[in-house]
Each structure stands twice: as C-alpha cells, then as structure tokens.
Amino acid sequence: GESDAKQVNSDLDKGIESNLHAALIQEKLHESVKFAVKNHVVTLTGDVDSQSNRARAEQVAAAVLNVQQVVNELQVKRQKATSSK
DSSP states (O other): OHHHHHHHHHHHHHHHHHHHHHHHHHHHHHHHHEEEEEEEEEEEEEEEESSSHEEEEEHHHHSTTTTTTTOOOOOEOOOSSOOOO
8 A cells, every 4th residue: 555655665765875874984975975865866965075076976876776866965165275173
C-alpha cells in the first residue's frame, strides 16, 4: 500500500544518507558539504572553497546508489589569504 511505499522510500533515503556521508568523508568534503535527502533527491548545501570541489561533491552524490537527482546549492567561497579568525 501507500504506507509501504513511503517506508521503502525513507529506508532508501537513509541508505543514501549513510552512503553519501561515507563518500564525502573519503573525499574530505564532509566538513564543508551539508546535504538533505528526500525521495531519492539529494540537495547539497554549504560552502566549498573551489569550483572543482563543488563539482566533485555533485559527482560523489550522483554516484551514490538510488540517487535519482542532485540539486547542487553549494556556494563557492573564495578563501582569503589572510583569515579573519
């Protein structure tokens, strides 16, 4: 029934979350990239320090099993040579 489908969806979403988290750790992107998973769609948010990291995070997310779409809302923050903090 309807609730079964919802349950399967949320289980798949949980699997996506854990797989994506592990993949981001491998890529050393987990500290800058935040994500949400809903109905097999991954939304990436947060700040990365380069365009290549932004693209990499999207590739990593797209490669995770059961991901149907990646919405990339990552912002590229230019790293300043002198840090304010």
